[in-house]
Amino acid sequence: MTIKELIELYPFGKIQETKATNENISFPVDGKYFVLPKDSLQETEIRLLKKLFPVKDSFVDPKKHPWYDYLFNQGSLNLVGNFRVIHIQLKKPKAFLQAEWENSITEIFPNLVDFFFTSENDGALIEKYAKNHYTLEELQSIFLTLDADFDSSTTAFIGNFFSAHEPFPTLFEEEQQIFKKETEYLRGKTTFALPDVALHYFTQEAMKQSNIIQTFYKQLVLTNEIQQLILSLWRNQGNISSTAKDLYMHRNTLHYRLEKFYEQTGLSLKKMDDLVFCYLLITKQKK
Structure with a gap:
């Protein structure tokens, strides 16, 4: 049975990149998950769907990792304080020193309360809040150092600290959905947090559904060169000198192209509002 056939049977279902962790129930299909409200299914339907779409054996022993049991199996935890999840995607070499890597993680993170892999490459670090917690820049340096030591490649999404009273x-x-979607989009940035992708992630559907945006995009002539210029300006927060250096371009050449773009479109990439608009415009079309 395909996802298309499932949607025909259950039009209220949804497709997502990650397994459901709340009152919904999920079934693995074609590398994704088809998610349905548990209370919308009869017990016989649930048993049949589980037979048709069996979940692979877990990488994690819930008894050894209570946070996994809490996050995925509706287990209970007596929590006090604030916690965050550091979501990681780890590409490993053939001769990867797994045990040594995990030992390094536990030594580096003094406030770690749990750590586990949910698949061969995907993992989660759960950290309790402390005043000396690592900043985004420090975490980026840590993962780059680990990658250099173990010949690995790590992409990390740094979740927010949330109170234990929140529906973790x-x-x-x-957060897992944001990580999966935005990792595909990000280029050249391996450690990021919600503020880095919030504008792009939370405006995605609204931009896609706007007739004005679709029509405006058709009228614009956005060559690959212009798109790279816009993305570089965005990454460099509109700084002309940094953008010129990033694109291996003379400042005067960059100024000329910005002026030419303004004459053609009426949009000045030197103005942050216009730059944000163009950035969203091209990134939505790339999706």
């Missing part, structure tokens, strides 16, 4: 499994599920 639901927040964890949304």
Whole structure:
């Protein structure tokens, strides 16, 4: 049975990149998950769907990792304080020193309360808040150092610190979805947090559904060269000198191209509002 056939049977279902962790139930299909509200299914339907779409054996022993049980199996935890999840995607060499890498992680993170892999390459670090917690820049340096030592490649999404009173499994599920989607989009940035991708992620559907945006995009002539210029300006926060250096371009050449773009479109990439608009415009079309 395909996803298309499932949607025909259950039009209220949804497709997502990650397993459901709240009151919904999920079934693995074609590398994704088809998610349905548990209370919308009869027990016989649930048993049949589980037979048709069996979940692979877990990488994790819930008894050894209570946070996994809490996040994925609706287990209970007596929590006090604030916690964050560091979501990682680890590309490993053939001769990867797994045990040594994990030992390094536990030594580096003094406030770690749990750590596990949910698949061969995907993992989660759960860290309790402390005043000396690592900043985004420090975490980026840590993962780059580990990659150099172990010949690996790590992409990390740094979740927010949330109170233990919040619905952690639901927040964890949304962070996983953000991580999966935005990792495909990001280029040249391997450690990031919500502020880095919030504008792009939360405006995606609204931009796609706007007739004005679609029509405006058709009228614009956005060559690959212009798109790279816009993306570089965005990454460099509109700084002309940094952008010129990034594109191996003379400042005067860059100024000329910005002026030419303004004459053609009426949009000045020197103005942050216009730059944000163009950035969103081209990134939505790339999706």
